[in-house]
Amino acid sequence: DQQVKQNSPSLSVQEGRISILNCDYTNSMFDYFLWYKKYPAEGPTFLISISSIKDKNEDGRFTVFLNKSAKHLSLHIVPSQPGDSAVYFCAASAGSNYKLTFGKGTLLTVNP
Amino acid sequence: DAGVTQSPTHLIKTRGQQVTLRCSPKSGHDTVSWYQQALGQGPQFIFQYYEEEERQRGNFPDRFSGHQFPNYSSELNVNALLLGDSALYLCASSLGQGWETQYFGPGTRLLVL
Numbered sequence: 001d002q003q004v005k006q007n008s009p010s011l012s013v014q015e016g017r018i019s020i021l022n023c024d025y026t027n028s029m030f031d032y033f034l035w036y037k038k039y040p041a042e043g044p045t046f047l048i049s050i051s052s053i054k055d056k057n058e059d060g061r062f063t064v065f066l067n068k069s070a071k072h073l074s075l076h077i078v079p080s081q082p083g084d085s086a087v088y089f090c091a092a093s094a095g096s097n098y099k100l101t102f103g104k105g106t107l108l109t110v111n112p
Numbered sequence: 113d114a115g116v117t118q119s120p121t122h123l124i125k126t127r128g129q130q131v132t133l134r135c136s137p138k139s140g141h142d143t144v145s146w147y148q149q150a151l152g153q154g155p156q157f158i159f160q161y162y163e164e165e166e167r168q169r170g171n172f173p174d175r176f177s178g179h180q181f182p183n184y185s186s187e188l189n190v191n192a193l194l195l196g197d198s199a200l201y202l203c204a205s206s207l208g209q210g211w212e213t214q215y216f217g218p219g220t221r222l223l224v225l
Contacts, residue, residue, distance in 0.1 A: 004154070036216075043116065043202055043216025044155070089154050098168040099145075102154030 003027045004092050006103035014111055019077040021106050023090030026071065030092040034100070035064060035075050038087045047088075048075070080110045114139075116205050116217035124223045125193050133188040133220045137205030141215070143167075144186040146178060147202040149219070155202055161186055162208075190222075198224045 005024045013019045023033075031052040036044035050057040050064045050073065057064050063076045077084055090103040117136045125131050137144055143162045147155035157170035161180035180186045184205075190197055200221050206214040 006154075034212075041218060043204070043218050045216070046212055046214060049212060091154075098160050099157035099170055100155075101157070102147075104152065104154045 002103075003030075004090055004101050004103040006088075006090055006106050008106050009104070010107040010109070012109045012111065013080050015082055016079045019075075019080045019084065019108055019110065021075040021077075021088050021090075021108065023073045023075075023103055024071055025073075025092055027092070027094065027101070028071070029094040030101075031095060032093045033064070033066060033073050034091045034093075035062075036089040036091060036102075037084075038089060038105070044089055077108075080108075082110050082112050084108060085110050116141075116203060116215050118201075118203050118217040118220050120220060121218070122221045122223075124225065126225050127193055127195060129193050129224075130189065130191045131193060131222060133190075133201050133203075133222070135186045135188070135203030135205070135217060137184050137186070137203075138215045141205035141207050141213070142184050143206045143208060144180055144184065145204045145206070145214070146186070146188045147204065148172070148197075149200040149202055150196075151199070158188070193224045195224050198222060 034049040035047040038044040048062045066073045087105045089105045091100045119134045145160040146158040149155045159169040160167045164180045175191045177189045200219040202219045203217045
């Protein structure tokens with residue numbers, strides 16, 4: 001039972017264009033969502049988060065949008081840079097639950 | 113600051129053996145979580161330790177056990193290894209439950225033959 005789904009295993013975009021990574025969830029108890037970036041041979045690195053009381057959070061080139069009714073969130077990267085090439089994981093937590101539930105990840109490739 | 117360190121980096125074991133993985137948290141962090149990442153999958157939560165006690169556990173059998181020491185470092189033990197235990201084991205440390213402060217180590221790659 002996969003509660004956090006990233007249905008696109010990979011995404012390829014041109015440098016300077018927008019990258020949109022999508023994530024769907026099924027557990028309505030999730031109230032906090034995070035995006036992590038992972039380079040090969042490194043652990044995931046926290047990128048940006050959003051609480052369920054918001055529908056948008058922005059940090060520089062990165063914006064996360066949350067649509068609670070659709071149980072969907074997306075990460076926008078504008079403009080995309082070659083250094084953004086990595087695997088991006090969507091993760092979620094529920095209330096005082098201490099565990100994070102991750103999606104399978106999306107490999108983003110930004111071509112120069 | 114060395115960040116989160118894990119040892120060993122790679123490990124090969126055979127079915128039925130036991131393995132111990134180690135994690136040193138980032139300086140100042142008091143909470144350690146362990147995750148298993150199988151090939152092509154996202155990390156799966158195993159358990160979390162805080163104040164030397166297991167605070168929460170994911171859907172993993174009792175073969176998976178852990179320990180946290182007074183200096184906040186942690187060990188993950190897996191008994192009676194199965195082929196399916198082959199994975200990258202990630203340790204993450206944080207200050208309390210602050211998700212934004214959670215730092216992951218590079219992981220230990222375990223191969224069970």
